[in-house]
Amino acid sequence: MTDTTSTTTPTATASPTPTPPCLLAGPSSLQSLAQSVQAQGLDCNYQPLLLEDEAGSTDLTYKRLAPALAEAQAQPYQLFIAAQPHEHKLSAAIRKSADGPFLVLSTHQLSVLLADALTGQEQENSLLVIRSMVLTDMLETLLVKRGFRCKTELLDSDNVQQVLEAATAESGADTVLAITEWGEFYCNKGFAFVVEQLLALQQRLASQQLSLYDQLQGLYYRYGFYREKPWW
Numbered sequence: 001m002t003d004t005t006s007t008t009t010p011t012a013t014a015s016p017t018p019t020p021p022c023l024l025a026g027p028s029s030l031q032s033l034a035q036s037v038q039a040q041g042l043d044c045n046y047q048p049l050l051l052e053d054e055a056g057s058t059d060l061t062y063k064r065l066a067p068a069l070a071e072a073q074a075q076p077y078q079l080f081i082a083a084q085p086h087e088h089k090l091s092a093a094i095r096k097s098a099d100g101p102f103l104v105l106s107t108h109q110l111s112v113l114l115a116d117a118l119t120g121q122e123q124e125n126s127l128l129v130i131r132s133m134v135l136t137d138m139l140e141t142l143l144v145k146r147g148f149r150c151k152t153e154l155l156d157s158d159n160v161q162q163v164l165e166a167a168t169a170e171s172g173a174d175t176v177l178a179i180t181e182w183g184e185f186y187c188n189k190g191f192a193f194v195v196e197q198l199l200a201l202q203q204r205l206a207s208q209q210l211s212l213y214d215q216l217q218g219l220y221y222r223y224g225f226y227r228e229k230p231w232w
Contacts, residue, residue: 021206022079022199025049025068029085033192042199047071049082060084060091060183062104069093073102079202079212085191088184092198094212103213107183108136112219113212114185114194115139117201118175119146128173130155130163132181139179141223149173155180164188 020043024034027049034046049068062069065082072080072093080093080102092110093102105113111131118127124147131139132155143150149171153163155178164178168188177194178186185194202212 019076020044021077021202022081023047023068023072023075023077024081024083024195025065025072026083026085030083033083033085033195036192037196037199040196042196042203044081044199045077060089065091065104069102069104078206079198081195081198083191083195088186088191089182090185090191090194091183094216096213098211107179107181108138109216110183111135111139111179111185112142112223113201113216114177114179114197115142115148116215116219117197118177119143119148120201120204121197122148122175124148125172126174128167128171128176130167130176130178132179134181135179138219138223142219145223153178157182157184160184160186 022042022044023046024030024044025047031046031048034044037044047068049065060082068082069080076099078095078098082091083089090110091105093104095101096103115129118129119142128149128151129139129143130151130153133152140150140152151167155163157180160178160180164176164186165188167173167178168176175193176188185191187194201215205211205215
């Protein structure tokens with residue numbers, strides 16, 4: 001007797017695509033930057049974000065970033081970066097735990113994490129960081145104790161590009177980074193390079209089962225808890 005019972009082959013269910021560890025939010029010009037870092041193996045998603053208000057301001061205020069930050073909070077992102085590439089403005093938030101709340105970084109904290117990332121990749125004489133005179137002293141302490149150069153200047157939006165160009169020509173450093181207290185990050189290698197350093201640092205730490213928050217706390221313990229200076 002012939003068995004006529006039909007058998008159904010189970011349909012394979014595609015696994016959901018894992019969420020990248022980082023969300024980049026900003027104007028449409030940031031999308032090409034996101035594609036560039038993705039091509040280098042740095043995993044991130046891009047989200048459009050209108051950063052200019054009716055008065056023409058493009059400051060990365062918490063109120064302006066709140067919708068995109070809420071989106072990041074609802075997903076398993078570990079790093080949130082908001083950027084205005086044409087104005088070299090950068091803001092970031094990091095998870096305090098794997099599924100905990102985000103900590104919005106001050107420019108002081110962000111500059112220290114960037115210095116940590118750069119000093120792990122550069123030779124001593126190949127890096128120069130120029131900081132605004134009101135940025136945290138912890139930035140200078142970290143750089144000097146690791147054998148790198150740090151200059152303190154009176155920086156503002158009007159002169160930072162000129163200061164960067166002069167330092168690049170005179171210092172002989174391969175990488176020159178200038179940071180103002182307004183969250184402006186100017187680099188002789190371009191703004192994308194700055195964003196890449198943050199993403200690469202997050203990726204390296206994740207491979208060691210560490211977070212950017214863990215790293216920031218470790219930097220405080222090694223180099224001191226400094227009072228952040230007011231800009232006025």
